Amino acid sequence: MDGILAFAPQTGERPAPNAAAQQSAALVNRAKAGDRAAFAELIETHYDFIYRCACKWTGKKSDAEDIAQEVCIKLATAIQQFDGRSAFTSWLYRVTLNMVRDMQRARGRRDRNVDAFSLVHPEDDPGDQEDSTAAKEIWMAVSALPDKQREAIMLVYGEDMSHAEAGVIMGCKEATVSWHVHEAKKTLRGLL
């Protein structure tokens, strides 16, 4: 069950990978069987993860909240389709990405106030503030990429995944991921 590390919530606390994976798997099975408490726990445990993922992709808190909620609702039925082939969190990531994509298609990816990323306070580290502004700009550029390229870049660079791990989420081979990354860089080279 590889790849759990990459999805741990950014609270800094990371449960031992195997324990977390096992815990998730057990909960998922119980939830699939109709155990209400298990499902509730599943949602509780993963809500932050879903929200943060949605935040990173939409850049807007309220959109992220909406998407997170929709994903939670969808899980109620979609969970039946999780077959355990991948890590639960990989699968969940994909579900969230799909929801992001659906919403953005429906609403049009207008440039709105990107408010999801907290800026570093100037007191904490004056140097960092420039960095985070730059990061935001890069994010905007990446957001404008075609879907697959954007996904590849965000997963590999934003979430620090290997191409293989990203492939699990994107539903394609590792080599395909590499190719998307390559194409994306070509486009971005001009902008960065």
Added chain:
Amino acid sequence: MTDEALLKLKTLHVGAPSPEARKLALNAAMVAFEDAQSKRPRAAATGVMDAPKRWFSNRWNLGAALAGLGTVTAAVVLLPLGTQYATMNSRAPSVDKPLATTVATSTAPVSTNAAGGTVSLQVEEGGKTALKQPVMEKPMPPKDAVPVAANAPATESDEARLAVTSDALAAMPAAPTAKIAGQVAMRSGVANMEAPTVAPMASTSLGYAAMEPSGDSFQKFDENRVKITKDEPVSTFSIDVDTASYSYVRGLIEAGSLPEPDAVRLEEMINYFPYDYPAPATADTPFKATMQVFPTPWNKKTQLLEIGIKGYVQPPSERKPEALTFLIDTSGSMDEPNKLPLLKRSFSLLVDNLQPSDTVSIVTYAGSAGLVLKPTKASDKAAILSALDNLEAGGSTAGAEGIELAYQVAAQNKVADGVNRVILATDGDFNVGIDTPDELKTFIKSKRDEGISLSVLGFGRGNLDDALMQALAQNGNGNASYIDNLHEAQKVLVEEAGSTFITIAKDVKVQVEFNPAQVSEYRLIGYETRALNREDFNNDAVDAGEIGEGHTVTALYEITPAGSGADLNDPLRYGSSAQATGVSDELGFLKLRYKAPDGDVSKLITAPITKDLVTDDVAKVGNDQRFAAAVAAFGQKLKGSLYGTGMSWQGIIDLANGAKGADPDGYRAEFVQLVKLTSALSPDHGGVAVPSDAPPPPSVEPPSID
């Protein structure tokens, strides 16, 4: 180089989600989960599941989203009071209300009603007690096992259904008691809300078993009880000019269903109709009260005290300019013929009748949010109508835009000496950008203190949050109406636009003190949701209802004359049973308080209820009085009141027919037709009810992820 830059993406730090959003999402997920579970084959019921009343948070942000799931109440086993098991779709009326049991199985097809209307399997029970029977403590348990097989189109599901419910229902008494004669009509397969209910209605509210959970939510209230004058001589309430209850009930009955009791608010039913009370001559006293006492049609020994209030009617030349801001729900769930399209036409009617000096702005929320039309003079009708026409339903939630924007626009364009009003039109999604209902109410209150009032228009069914609509309208010094068809729009927004938008008196309170020497018992008909404490009457800080221009407001009390022998309460055995000897032979004393629209200090109007107001002959009383009584009788019977259900439907029809009068707009004739329809849906004396001919709905697949 690019790699280095791209790695910066990792540094983007995302904050924690808000606890509110988290909670809402969790709630929504649980609802969806329970929903989904109900559709799956279940080996055994997993035991007691409680259903917290989460209807509110569901609706708060979900709207279109849940409409996509189909708000199915299929999985519900609702059992009457006294049994432990209550699982329900959180949109159904609350657990402690005895309801029809709805039993569902996974294999029963479920229709995703695009309206977001709820659908349910029903075991409906015909409970018919003889009219004289005392109120039952416990409603009849449903006859379940046997009739399940009776006329079920879905056969193989029966076993599953029985299996599911067998343990749940094991504790229940097997059959209804012998006293109950009636049909048990079983309709398996899912019926959409529009299908007629099959069971005849029991005549007591506790035995009321014929309604379907509608997905619309109403404030719960207990009917007003008979009060003993000696113990509680003073009755206080706020007036209510909303008419939403009547139009909602009418819409439901015309579609073939009976409303839930909480949806039937007697005062709104009665107040729907215009009455010809004498109007005040000048605007100095903005309204005038007239009273009459006459025999109760449904009880030979009691009388009805009718208090009629009529608001001042402005002559057209005095018409002040109006600045109206439409705040329109454009979420996906509004995409139904009786919602956004009807809304557009309704507003068009309104706009057509505005004066050139009036201003209109349009703000939308929940879909394409934002300012759709800048403040535009009504002289430029084309621009306004075109903006209305271009509204589209779609999207789910929109966050911060919405109500704050609407009020901002309203404030920026405030007319100094005129009407400033936000008109909120929705099918029940109140995700206007303020997260909780309490915050929303507070916000609206503060705006109304700044001079901007609020009217709420409800459309459609299945998502309606009537309780919130009422609450917001009350807080906004406005009114709530329900628009079920274009006629109603015509009435609310054109014919009665004056009363709807122009307030002539606010915080209007009524207080009646009865004289125990003359009236031994009394009962206020309706106004349960407007009750006030005795001390609230003189407390100007307590909010009450508003009267609009030309409004008529009617309040009815059923009173028991002292010494008539009709008292429901026995005299005390140990207390002093001597009759109170008042010096007066007045029946009672009426007090009204009101404030000027811009004022803060209330003024008082009083009038004694004297014996010369009493008539002994119903025939001698005017049409308005008799008609109001007929509407009261209808409402009481419809909701299964504890009192006054002795009249037959035909009796009510005759009474109403005889009191139609000129009826230029046909509202009274329409009422008579409504009573006839209701009598067909729920006949007296165990007649054959209208059979269900709802077609079996299409089956639905759970959504799959791609």
